[in-house]
Amino acid sequence: EVQLVESGGGLVQPGGSLRLSCVGSGFTFKNFDMSWVRQTPGQGLESVADISTTGDLIYHADSVKGRFTISRDNSKSTLYLQMNSLRGEDTAIYYCAKDRVVGPSPSPIDYWGQGTLVSVTS
Amino acid sequence: DIVMTQSPDSLAVSLGERATINCKSSQSILYNSNNKNYLAWYQQKPGQPPRLLISWASSRESGVPDRFGGSGSGTDFTLTISSLQADDVAVYFCHQYYTTPNTFGRGTKLEIK
Numbered sequence: 001e002v003q004l005v006e007s008g009g010g011l012v013q014p015g016g017s018l019r020l021s022c023v024g025s026g027f028t029f030k031n032f033d034m035s036w037v038r039q040t041p042g043q044g045l046e047s048v049a050d051i052s053t054t055g056d057l058i059y060h061a062d063s064v065k066g067r068f069t070i071s072r073d074n075s076k077s078t079l080y081l082q083m084n085s086l087r088g089e090d091t092a093i094y095y096c097a098k099d100r101v102v103g104p105s106p107s108p109i110d111y112w113g114q115g116t117l118v119s120v121t122s
Numbered sequence: 123d124i125v126m127t128q129s130p131d132s133l134a135v136s137l138g139e140r141a142t143i144n145c146k147s148s149q150s151i152l153y154n155s156n157n158k159n160y161l162a163w164y165q166q167k168p169g170q171p172p173r174l175l176i177s178w179a180s181s182r183e184s185g186v187p188d189r190f191g192g193s194g195s196g197t198d199f200t201l202t203i204s205s206l207q208a209d210d211v212a213v214y215f216c217h218q219y220y221t222t223p224n225t226f227g228r229g230t231k232l233e234i235k
Contacts, residue, residue: 035224045172045215045226059222095171106219108162110183112171 002026002111004096009116012086016120020081022096022113029077033099033107036070036081038092039115048094049081052104064090086120093117124148124218128227134235141203143230145216150196153220160220163192163201165212166229172215176201208234 008020020036035050049070050059058070069082079096093115101107125148135141151160159179164172174183176192179199189204203210211234216227 044228045217047224047226050222050224061223100174100177106160106221108174108177108217108219109164109172110174110177112173115171 002098004098004111004113006094006096006113006116009094009118011119011121013122014087014120016086017082017084018086018118020083020094020096020116020118022079024077024079024096024098027098030074031102033104034072034079035097035099035109036079037095037097037109037112038090038118039095040092043092046092051079057104083118086118088120091118091120123223124151124221124225126216126218126225126227128214128216128230130230131228132231132233134233135203135206136235137208138205139235141206141210141232143201143214143216143232145194145199145201145227147197147199147218147220151218151220152196159195159199160218161192161194161199162217162219163190164215164217165210166215167212175214203232206232206234 003025006022033052036048038048039045048061051070067085071080095115096113097109098111099107100110127146129144161179163176166172175186180192191202193200213229213231215229
């Protein structure tokens with residue numbers, strides 16, 4: 001059974017930092033592109049960052065570029081999101097997400113973690 | 123970025139009746155070389171992550187009831203639930219994965235009339 005388990009969310013002040021982690025199991029982690037998608041009641045679903053299987057291709061949304069960094073450790077089947085200089089508008093549920101298709105081809109997301117809440121407030 | 127516009131925002135349908143949700147992309151998400159539309163539909167229930175229902179615009183995922191169907195091509199797509207069941211109450215999202223950044227519709231809330 002595929003599982004994605006996120007951790008690292010919480011309450012943080014504006015300007016602060018958090019590091020999200022996502023451990024994948026039940027599939028060959030190194031074979032799949034992974035991503036972080038966030039959800040807010042007002043803005044819906046937003047793709048925050050994507051990373052290829054080896055980490056050589058990375059995408060960050062303009063809204064987080066220069067502040068957030070996606071990375072992965074295939075030896076630990078773990079995806080990360082380092083979030084710095086957090087703002088109120090970053091408040092959201094952050095989901096770890098797995099591509100359905102092996103390798104670099106465009107793909108829907110077939111598995112999502114349960115999500116971790118990040119709340120940025122003073 | 124490709125903008126995904128869903129309609130309606132909310133929908134109330136009687137049990138056993140048909141529910142139709144629309145999604146329009148701001149540019150074509152049909153890849154001509156393989157004739158595939160890079161469009162997925164998800165179902166999300168309260169407190170849960172989205173669940174993939176349909177990929178490639180019309181390909182139902184394993185385990186998804188056959189009352190769920192996807193159609194459309196190019197820029198206009200539809201999710202149809204042929205006979206609404208109580209368990210189908212949820213928010214439904216469309217998603218284009220044709221290009222980066224992937225983008226999502228804002229969701230359609232489906233309720234029982």
